[in-house]
Amino acid sequence: MYEARRALASPARTPRMAVVIGRLLGVAFVVCFGTGLYSHFLQEPLPWMRFPTRPALLYQVSQGTHIVAGIACFPLLLAKLYIVFPDLFQHPPVRSFLHLLERASIALFVGASLVQITIGLLNTYQWYPWPFPFRQVHYALGWVLVGLLVLHIGIKLPIIARFWSARGGAEPGAADATDVTDGADVTDAADAEAVRLWGSRRPSGVTGRLLAYIDATPPARSTVSRRGFLTTVGIASAAAVGLTAGQTFAPLDALNVFGPRKKGVGQQGVPVNRTAEMARVTASATAAGWALTLANGGVERSFSRAELEAMPQTEVELPIACVEGWSQLAVWRGVRLMDLADLVGADADASFRLTSLEQRGSFRQTEMGPEYVREPLTLVALELNGETLDLQHGYPARMIAPGRPGVLQTKWLSRIEAITA
Numbered sequence: 306m307y308e309a310r311r312a313l314a315s316p317a318r319t320p321r322m323a324v325v326i327g328r329l330l331g332v333a334f335v336v337c338f339g340t341g342l343y344s345h346f347l348q349e350p351l352p353w354m355r356f357p358t359r360p361a362l363l364y365q366v367s368q369g370t371h372i373v374a375g376i377a378c379f380p381l382l383l384a385k386l387y388i389v390f391p392d393l394f395q396h397p398p399v400r401s402f403l404h405l406l407e408r409a410s411i412a413l414f415v416g417a418s419l420v421q422i423t424i425g426l427l428n429t430y431q432w433y434p435w436p437f438p439f440r441q442v443h444y445a446l447g448w449v450l451v452g453l454l455v456l457h458i459g460i461k462l463p464i465i466a467r468f469w470s471a472r473g474g475a476e477p478g479a480a481d482a483t484d485v486t487d488g489a490d491v492t493d494a495a496d497a498e499a500v501r502l503w504g505s506r507r508p509s510g511v512t513g514r515l516l517a518y519i520d521a522t523p524p525a526r527s528t529v530s531r532r533g534f535l536t537t538v539g540i541a542s543a544a545a546v547g548l549t550a551g552q553t554f555a556p557l558d559a560l561n562v563f564g565p566r567k568k569g570v571g572q573q574g575v576p577v578n579r580t581a582e583m584a585r586v587t588a589s590a591t592a593a594g595w596a597l598t599l600a601n602g603g604v605e606r607s608f609s610r611a612e613l614e615a616m617p618q619t620e621v622e623l624p625i626a627c628v629e630g631w632s633q634l635a636v637w638r639g640v641r642l643m644d645l646a647d648l649v650g651a652d653a654d655a656s657f658r659l660t661s662l663e664q665r666g667s668f669r670q671t672e673m674g675p676e677y678v679r680e681p682l683t684l685v686a687l688e689l690n691g692e693t694l695d696l697q698h699g700y701p702a703r704m705i706a707p708g709r710p711g712v713l714q715t716k717w718l719s720r721i722e723a724i725t726a
């Protein structure tokens with residue numbers, strides 16, 4: 306153990322560095338959790354929940370931030386693992402039952418973090434090489450991780466407090482033996498020196514004496530300096546974030562290399578996730594007899610596309626903001642949902658259920674709270690970017706509302722009904 310830790314010692318592997326990277330990682334996790342919860346409750350609101358409809362870019366920014374912070378977790382987590390890797394070789398491996406629990410919780414934390422960020426990333430590419438439902442598992446792991454994060458911070462609080470600021474003992478030489486051994490007893494000066502240098506006590510006997518002799522000679526210059534390490538982590542994080550964030554944040558669009566969707570690429574300049582073919586609606590959406598049914602209790606009215614076109618039209622600029630992080634601002638034209646709600650006498654506080662022509666699919670039916678129904682920007686859209694809505698974007702009519710995930714902006718509408726309690 307001692308030999309392993311001696312071989313792995315590096316100026317970049319200090320408690321202070323673990324705290325510096327841990328702080329950034331903690332922030333990224335909390336941002337991911339907060340924005341993830343927001344996305345979750347937008348899709349599965351509790352009955353009392355109401356959401357802000359302005360600013361209209363809210364979901365675009367929150368989910369874009371989720372993906373950006375999530376992607377930053379990759380270099381930060383790898384950096385953190387690099388720093389604490391020698392701790393794998395603690396000797397003795399388990400000192401007490403509490404120590405066992407601590408090590409087990411860290412192992413779980415690392416494993417769950419790696420799974421969480423990996424499935425999150427693969428989801429943005431719509432690749433699901435696993436047998437479990439992504440959203441449910443990602444959501445549950447979010448809670449598990451936040452719990453383990455709080456536990457981890459609690460356990461490491463003394464070290465975090467000591468090394469929080471640069472003056473708190475940044476140099477390995479400034480750390481006393483207990484910092485690096487997590488409280489292991491250090492019996493004599495030689496041990497203390499070994500612990501200070503390599504984070505582990507010397508073995509006894511001939512090996513120990515031999516290692517003492519080796520320790521007396523200056524170690525080979527480390528190839529990774531603290532500055533070099535931090536620069537590498539900084540460049541890797543900036544590259545991962547900078548080369549993806551353009552799928553959400555327009556000024557970085559030109560740098561968007563890794564993002565699965567490019568702005569402006571797709572029918573009518575807007576990317577498409579679910580095509581009419583995938584949804585199997587090509588025939589029903591182009592059928593001459595298509596009509597949109599509005600319902601409120603016993604009242605039902607149907608409108609052909611020509612009748613909808615003859616109603617007062619409103620033009621709005623709103624983004625399609627996908628749960629996978631990409632988004633695209635576009636100009637939509639159509640009939641205000643609140644006008645249609647009034648035509649069937651819906652209450653001002655009524656929620657609506659939207660049904661697509663799709664026969665199956667998780668988002669065939671979605672619900673919309675009154676804050677969106679009564680929002681003047683919410684349209685039953687008939688046109689996109691100055692043209693008749695393309696079939697891939699939901700022709701003959703689709704929903705578009707501010708601050709909602711793309712999966713809730715129901716395409717190929719067939720029925721809109723007030724939900725009566």
Ligand code: HEM
Binds near residue numbers: 338344371422426446
């Ligand atoms: C510690 C890191 C992370 C935490 C705590 C976290 C947490 C969450 C939570 C709670 C949700 C809501 C799930 C739901 O709707 O039920 C979510 C959604 C999502 N997350 Fe993460 N996440 C993390 C990292 C990532 C990463 C690294 C990515 C991708 C790079 C990612 C991509 C996504 C996507 C695409 C969704 C939307 C899923 C959907 O609604 O279909 N997440 N995340």
